[in-house]
Amino acid sequence: MVGTVSTYRHVIALTGPLLPLVSFFARLPVAMSQFGSVLLVAETSGSLATAGIVGGTLSAGQVVFGPLLGRLADRHGQRPVVLAAAAVNALATAALVAGALGGLATAPLAAIGAVTGASVPLIGPLARTRSVALAHRAKADEKTVGAVHSLEGTLDEVSFVFGPALVGLAALVAHPAVALGGAAALVAVFGTAYALHPTAAVTAGTPAPRRADGARRARHPRVVHAVRGSLALQGAMFGACQAGIASLTAQLGVPGQAGIVYAAMGVVSAAVGLALGALPARFGLRLRWRVATGAALVLSVPLLFTETLWPLYLVVTVLGAAYAPHLITAFALTERVVEPARLAESMAFAASSLVAGQAAALAVSGRLAESYGPAGAFAVAVGAAALCLAIALVTRVPSARPRTQAPARIQAGDPARDPAAPKLFIPAQRTGSAEDSAAGSGSGYAGR
Incomplete structure (x- = not known):
C-alpha cells in the first residue's frame, strides 16, 4: 500500500497537481454530451427516434474524426489542436441546445450533432499521451x-460515472438544456485550461517525415489492431x-x-x-x-439469469471490477508498441473504437x-x-518495450533544449533493471 501511494506521488510530481484536476473536468463534457443530447432532443421533440438519430x-x-484530431495533435502539438477543438465544440454544443x-427539424439537429461529436x-x-511523455x-x-495509465484510466471511469449523473440530476431539477449548456461551459473553460x-510543451508535435514518392506509412504491429478490436x-x-x-429496471x-446501477459498476471499476498500481511486476x-x-466473461454470464433488482446490483457491481483492468491494459499496450510520433493518433483511434462498439451494440x-x-441484451455482452x-x-x-522505440520527441518546451520551457519538479527515479525490461516490468504498466 505504501509503495503504491509512493508511486502515485511520483506521477503527481511529474504532472503537477493541477493537470489531473483540469483534465478531469475537461473530460466531463464528453461523458455528458451523448446522454444529454438524447435527453434534450427527446424532451423538446417528443420523439425518441429523433433523439436516437441525433445521439447517433x-x-x-x-x-x-477522433483519430484525425489525434494525428493533428501529433503533428502540430496538443495546444493549438485542443484550443481549436474546445472552441468549436463549445459553440456546437450551445448551437445544439439552441436548435x-x-x-429545429431532425436533419439540421443531426448535422449539429455530428459537428459536436467531430x-x-x-x-x-491526449492526457494519456502527455502524461506518458512527461x-x-x-x-x-x-x-x-x-x-500513469492507471490514474488516467481511473479519471476516465470517474468522468463517465459523474457525467451522466450530472445530466440526470440537471434534467430532474431543471431541464436537459441546463446539462448540455453546462457541458459547453466546461469544455470552453477546462478544455482551454488543459491546452494552456x-x-x-512536452507534446509540441513532430512534423511528418518525408517519404519517397509512392512510399506508404509504416504499418502498426498486429497487436495494435487486435487491441482496437478488443476495445x-x-x-x-x-x-x-x-x-x-x-430493460430490466x-x-x-x-x-x-x-x-x-450503471454508476455503481463505474465506481467499482x-x-x-x-x-x-499495487500489482507486482511479474504480472x-x-x-x-x-x-x-477472462474475468469479464466469467462475471458477465450471471447477467443472463438475473431477474430482480438487488441481484442486478450485485452482478453488475462485481462485473465492473473487470472493466478498468481491460481498458487500462489496452491503452498501455497501445502506448508500448506504437511509434511515439503517432501516439496521440493511436490513443484517439483506440478511444474511437470503444465509442463505435458501444454505439453499435446499444x-x-x-x-x-x-x-x-433483458437477457437478449445481456447475451450481447456475454x-x-x-x-x-x-x-x-x-x-x-511483446514481453517488453521494443528497444528501437525511443521516448516521444520533444520539439519545444524540453528543459534540456529550450531555456524558456517551464521547469517542473521531477523526482529522481531509477530507469528499471535489465531484468525488469526483459520481463515486461512495471507494476502498473507492464501488466496492462
Missing part, C-alpha cells in the same frame, strides 16, 4: 509509467449492459434505478483501476489482458431487449466478452 450522429462524428429548444477535444487520449522525459521506470497548461468489443459490453439494465417498474501486459478478459441490444427481454478473451488468447504480445 454525435457518436459517429467522434468515431470518424433543440427552437424546434469536435470533441479528446482530453482522455514520464519518459523524466526517465521514469515502467512502474511509474504503469501508474505548461505541460503542453470495440469492450464498448459493445458497455452498450449491451446499458440496454439490458434499462423498466420491466421491474423502477426505470429510475438504471442510472444508479474506477476503484479497481486505481488499485492496479505482464499479456497476462493482465488475458485475466481481465442499437442492436436495444432491439433484442424489446424482442427477448458474446462480446467471449470474443475479447479469444483475441487476448491468440494475439502475440
Whole structure:
C-alpha cells in the first residue's frame, strides 16, 4: 500500500497537481454530451427516434474524426489542436441546445450533432499521451509509467460515472438544456485550461517525415489492431449492459434505478483501476489482458439469469471490477508498441473504437431487449466478452518495450533544449533493471 501511494506521488510530481484536476473536468463534457443530447432532443421533440438519430450522429462524428484530431495533435502539438477543438465544440454544443429548444427539424439537429461529436477535444487520449511523455522525459521506470495509465484510466471511469449523473440530476431539477449548456461551459473553460497548461510543451508535435514518392506509412504491429478490436468489443459490453439494465429496471417498474446501477459498476471499476498500481511486476501486459478478459466473461454470464433488482446490483457491481483492468491494459499496450510520433493518433483511434462498439451494440441490444427481454441484451455482452478473451488468447504480445522505440520527441518546451520551457519538479527515479525490461516490468504498466 505504501509503495503504491509512493508511486502515485511520483506521477503527481511529474504532472503537477493541477493537470489531473483540469483534465478531469475537461473530460466531463464528453461523458455528458451523448446522454444529454438524447435527453434534450427527446424532451423538446417528443420523439425518441429523433433523439436516437441525433445521439447517433454525435457518436459517429467522434468515431470518424477522433483519430484525425489525434494525428493533428501529433503533428502540430496538443495546444493549438485542443484550443481549436474546445472552441468549436463549445459553440456546437450551445448551437445544439439552441436548435433543440427552437424546434429545429431532425436533419439540421443531426448535422449539429455530428459537428459536436467531430469536435470533441479528446482530453482522455491526449492526457494519456502527455502524461506518458512527461514520464519518459523524466526517465521514469515502467512502474511509474504503469501508474500513469492507471490514474488516467481511473479519471476516465470517474468522468463517465459523474457525467451522466450530472445530466440526470440537471434534467430532474431543471431541464436537459441546463446539462448540455453546462457541458459547453466546461469544455470552453477546462478544455482551454488543459491546452494552456505548461505541460503542453512536452507534446509540441513532430512534423511528418518525408517519404519517397509512392512510399506508404509504416504499418502498426498486429497487436495494435487486435487491441482496437478488443476495445470495440469492450464498448459493445458497455452498450449491451446499458440496454439490458434499462430493460430490466423498466420491466421491474423502477426505470429510475438504471442510472444508479450503471454508476455503481463505474465506481467499482474506477476503484479497481486505481488499485492496479499495487500489482507486482511479474504480472505482464499479456497476462493482465488475458485475466481481465477472462474475468469479464466469467462475471458477465450471471447477467443472463438475473431477474430482480438487488441481484442486478450485485452482478453488475462485481462485473465492473473487470472493466478498468481491460481498458487500462489496452491503452498501455497501445502506448508500448506504437511509434511515439503517432501516439496521440493511436490513443484517439483506440478511444474511437470503444465509442463505435458501444454505439453499435446499444442499437442492436436495444432491439433484442424489446424482442427477448433483458437477457437478449445481456447475451450481447456475454458474446462480446467471449470474443475479447479469444483475441487476448491468440494475439502475440511483446514481453517488453521494443528497444528501437525511443521516448516521444520533444520539439519545444524540453528543459534540456529550450531555456524558456517551464521547469517542473521531477523526482529522481531509477530507469528499471535489465531484468525488469526483459520481463515486461512495471507494476502498473507492464501488466496492462
